[in-house]
Amino acid sequence: MTSNAKILCFAGSARRDSLNKKLVRIAMQAAKEAGAEVTFIDLKDFDLPIYNGDLESESGLPEAAIKLKETFLAHNGLLMACPEYNSSVTGLWKNAIDWVSRPAAGEAPLNCFSGKVAAIMSATPGQLGGLRGLVHVRAILENIQVMVLPEQLAVPMAAAAFSEDGTKLVDEKKNATARKIGEKLAHVCHKLQAE
Ligand SMILES: Cc1cc2nc3c(=O)[nH]c(=O)nc-3n(C[C@H](O)[C@H](O)[C@H](O)COP(=O)(O)O)c2cc1C
Structure with missing residues (x-):
C-alpha cells in the first residue's frame, strides 16, 4: 500500500x-523504511534574515521564506531535531518557524502548520540532551496547531553518541527509540491523511 505520509525533516542547527x-x-x-516519502532540508540553505515586521511590510516575504513555506505546504509531517541553546530553542529554528508562520494575502492563518503532525528530538553534548529545549519546542508547535507526538528523544553526551559514520546511535536502545519515532510519525501521518 502506498503511504500518504510526506515528512519534512530538518535540524535546528546550521x-x-x-x-x-x-x-x-x-x-x-x-x-x-515505514513507507513515508521523506525530504531532508538544511536550514542553512535558506537565506532567511532575522524576522523584522518592517521588512515584511515593505518587501513582503523574502524569496527564501516563500520557498520554505512551499516546502512546508508540500508535507503533512515534520520530523525535527533541535539543539538546546541556553535552555531553549535555537534562534535559527525559531526564525524559520516565524517566517513560515506569516500568511500571504488571503491565506488562512497558520496554513503551513495547521493539521500537521510532528515528532521532536534533540542531541547535545551535555547531560540533559536538550530536554529543557524540547519543552519549548513542543509548546511552540502545539500553539501553532501542530500535533506533536508524545514520544520524544533527548540524546545526552551526544559528542560520543554516534557511530563513526554517523548513521546510528551507539546505544542500541536509543537508536531503536529514534527509529520508532520516525516509524510512528510515518504511520500517524499516513492514517490522518487517509481520513
Ligand atoms: C549559544 C549556545 C548555547 C548553548 N546552550 C546549551 C544548553 O543550554 N544546553 C545544552 O545542552 N547545550 C547547549 N549548547 C551546546 C549545544 O548543545 C551544542 O553546541 C550542540 O552540538 C549544538 O547542536 P548541533 O551539534 O546540532 O549543532 C549551547 C551552544 C551554544 C552555541
Missing part, C-alpha cells in the same frame, strides 16, 4: 557536523 542533523537522519531513514 552546523556542518551538527549532532542534530545526524539524529534526524536516523529517524528519517526509519520513516522512509
Whole structure:
C-alpha cells in the first residue's frame, strides 16, 4: 500500500557536523523504511534574515521564506531535531518557524502548520540532551496547531553518541527509540491523511 505520509525533516542547527542533523537522519531513514516519502532540508540553505515586521511590510516575504513555506505546504509531517541553546530553542529554528508562520494575502492563518503532525528530538553534548529545549519546542508547535507526538528523544553526551559514520546511535536502545519515532510519525501521518 502506498503511504500518504510526506515528512519534512530538518535540524535546528546550521552546523556542518551538527549532532542534530545526524539524529534526524536516523529517524528519517526509519520513516522512509515505514513507507513515508521523506525530504531532508538544511536550514542553512535558506537565506532567511532575522524576522523584522518592517521588512515584511515593505518587501513582503523574502524569496527564501516563500520557498520554505512551499516546502512546508508540500508535507503533512515534520520530523525535527533541535539543539538546546541556553535552555531553549535555537534562534535559527525559531526564525524559520516565524517566517513560515506569516500568511500571504488571503491565506488562512497558520496554513503551513495547521493539521500537521510532528515528532521532536534533540542531541547535545551535555547531560540533559536538550530536554529543557524540547519543552519549548513542543509548546511552540502545539500553539501553532501542530500535533506533536508524545514520544520524544533527548540524546545526552551526544559528542560520543554516534557511530563513526554517523548513521546510528551507539546505544542500541536509543537508536531503536529514534527509529520508532520516525516509524510512528510515518504511520500517524499516513492514517490522518487517509481520513
Ligand atoms: C549559544 C549556545 C548555547 C548553548 N546552550 C546549551 C544548553 O543550554 N544546553 C545544552 O545542552 N547545550 C547547549 N549548547 C551546546 C549545544 O548543545 C551544542 O553546541 C550542540 O552540538 C549544538 O547542536 P548541533 O551539534 O546540532 O549543532 C549551547 C551552544 C551554544 C552555541
